[in-house]
Amino acid sequence: MWHALILCPLTPCFVGSLRSCSSADCFSKVMPPRKKRRPASGDDLSAKKSRHDSMYRKYDSTRIKTEEEAFSSKRCLEWFYEYAGTDDVVGPEGMEKFCEDIGVEPENVVMLVLAWKLDAQNMGYFTLQEWLKGMTSLQCDTTEKLRNTLDYLRSLLNDSTNFKLIYRYAFDFAREKDQRSLDINTAKCMLGLLLGKIWPLFPVFHQFLEQSKYKVINKDQWCNVLEFSRTINLDLSNYDEDGACFSWQNVHCRQWTWNHQH
Numbered sequence: 001m002w003h004a005l006i007l008c009p010l011t012p013c014f015v016g017s018l019r020s021c022s023s024a025d026c027f028s029k030v031m032p033p034r035k036k037r038r039p040a041s042g043d044d045l046s047a048k049k050s051r052h053d054s055m056y057r058k059y060d061s062t063r064i065k066t067e068e069e070a071f072s073s074k075r076c077l078e079w080f081y082e083y084a085g086t087d088d089v090v091g092p093e094g095m096e097k098f099c100e101d102i103g104v105e106p107e108n109v110v111m112l113v114l115a116w117k118l119d120a121q122n123m124g125y126f127t128l129q130e131w132l133k134g135m136t137s138l139q140c141d142t143t144e145k146l147r148n149t150l151d152y153l154r155s156l157l158n159d160s161t162n163f164k165l166i167y168r169y170a171f172d173f174a175r176e177k178d179q180r181s182l183d184i185n186t187a188k189c190m191l192g193l194l195l196g197k198i199w200p201l202f203p204v205f206h207q208f209l210e211q212s213k214y215k216v217i218n219k220d221q222w223c224n225v226l227e228f229s230r231t232i233n234l235d236l237s238n239y240d241e242d243g244a245c246f247s248w249q250n251v252h253c254r255q256w257t258w259n260h261q262h
Contacts, residue, residue, distance in 0.1 A: 071140075073132070076131075076132060076136070076140070077132070079135075079143070080128060080132070083095070083097055083098045084128065089126070090125065090127075090131070091124070091125055092124050092125075095124055095126070102146050102147050102150070103147060104150065109154075109157065110153050112166065112173070112193065112194075113156055113157065115173060116165070116170075118130045118135070119133065120134075121173070122173075122177070123173055167194055167226050168223060170193075171190075172219075174187075180218065180219075181218045181219075182217050183215065183216055184209065184212075187216075187217045188210075191205075191206070191209075195226075195229055199229040200234055201232075201234060
């Protein structure tokens with residue numbers, strides 16, 4: 001560079017410009033820009049591997065989470081055998097442990113709703129087929145998933161159509177399978193479970209059942225109780241004394257309404 005400057009005639013203007021700039025500025029103007037140092041091949045591979053590992057871990061954790069969220073028949077089957085006996089049935093002992101695990105009392109109405117969703121045929125028992133079919137429809141294969149579904153099951157009682165289906169199901173679910181009627185004590189318990197908190201006249205009706213001589217309730221009577229609770233005013237102002245009530249003998253029904261009105 002300096003040989004080029006000696007050979008080249010310097011004008012006063014050019015010399016002045018050289019004097020006016022700092023050595024660093026002049027050097028930067030004359031010298032070509034420095035190239036960035038490229039990482040060594042080993043460093044480059046290490047960085048790529050680190051990024052790849054990070055991406056894989058993120059993908060793997062997402063995949064595992066997705067697999068855990070997706071319903072698994074195998075996992076549901078393993079869950080069933082945590083409570084079932086050698087006969088492939090969850091019986092009273094297993095049911096007690098099951099209720100404890102999901103944090104629900106056995107007599108809680110949500111257990112009746114769950115039994116309805118499983119289409120269980122016998123109170124206090126879940127068969128393998130009922131479990132798999134019902135839990136598949138609910139997409140539950142673990143205790144935690146079922147716990148998170150309990151609010152949904154309770155909400156079904158707020159729908160009048162679903163409530164009627166559950167109410168009708170309760171009769172067949174609770175009765176002895178060799179009997180066509182429901183014994184009065186079981187009926188009072190089930191009616192209290194289903195209507196006790198939503199029908200203001202239930203305490204009076206329960207007292208009527210306590211004082212009656214009935215030993216059993218048939219399905220027509222059972223269904224008519226629900227209809228009565230939904231259609232008759234609290235003051236019984238729209239009660240027709242000449243009409244049949246619950247399909248029972250009118251004298252007993254009239255006696256109950258007379259007791260309530262006086």
